Amino acid sequence: MSAKRRVGVLISGRGSNLQALIDAAKAPDYPADLVLVISNVPGVQGLDRAEAAGIPTSTVNHRDFPSREAFEAALDEALGAAGVDLLCNAGFMRLLTEGFVSRWLDRHLNIHPSLLPAFKGLDTHARVLRSGARITGCTVHFVRAAMDDGPIVGQAAVPVLEGDTEEALAARVLAAEHRLYPHALRLVASGQVAVDGERVAGIPVRPDESNGADAPEGRGESALFSPPLRGNF
Structure with a gap:
């Protein structure tokens, strides 16, 4: 197996998606090591999760800096010192x-709780319910300067059920996020997908290395969708 990618994670809160990545990275064949977790908010639960897993942590409080550029320079310095490459x-x-x-x-991934490009921004689940949409989900994408924009690595579709509340829908989408993010990071860290222009495409891999989409298991369950991997499988 080739060298694992050194991954840094940026958080601001409880870190439930961080925990999903931590759990996935415990597998010997997972192609990424989490080497640093940085929070811009002091004392959040996500830092405790990282420390419990033995992952180095740092707090870079954006309120301590006179500008966004100064804050980001401190982020860059911490990431560089840890040898982060993803x-x-x-x-x-x-x-x-x-x-x-x-x-x-x-080299920078984000997860958003909708099927982008729909419902960018905040208050996602409330807006989904108001819209009458019957399917929502979550998306992992490469980061671009525009909010919730960039080449899509993978998505998980989650049905909107009759009588859904914002809280119930959010909980089901979050469960899908916890499946999707480790899957998407695996694809990127292993080199099975790469950015081609402003799209993500698969590259040829051996049949035993391919990661197919997971089919829905029942009403209310999510399904993962990733770029098809070119090649004969």
Whole structure:
């Protein structure tokens, strides 16, 4: 197996998606090591999760800096010192400047609780319910300067059920996020997908390395969708 990618994770809160990545990375064949978790908010639960897993942590409080650029320079310094080569947002509630995004171009992932490009931004589940949409879900994508924009690595579809509340729908989408993010990071870290222009495409792999989409298991369950991997399987 080739060397594992060194992954940094940016958080702002409880870190439930971080925990999903931590759990996935325990597998010997997982192609990524989590080497640093940074929070821009002091004392959040996600830092406790990382420390419990033996992952180094750092707090870089954006309120301590006079500008976004100064804050991001401190992020860059911490990530560089840890040898991070692949970056994941996991509930990181800060928009990043074009300069930072450019430095991490095509090496920086984010997860959003909708089927992008639909329902970008905040209050996602309430807006889904108001719209009358029958299917929602979550998306892992490469970060771009525009909010919730960038080449899509994978998505998980979640049905909107009759009588759904915002809380019930959010819980089901979050469960799908916990499946999707480790799956998408595996694809990127292993080199099975790569950015081609502003799209993500699969590259040829051996049949035993392919990761197919998971079919729905029943009413209310999610299904994962990733770029098809070119090749004869």
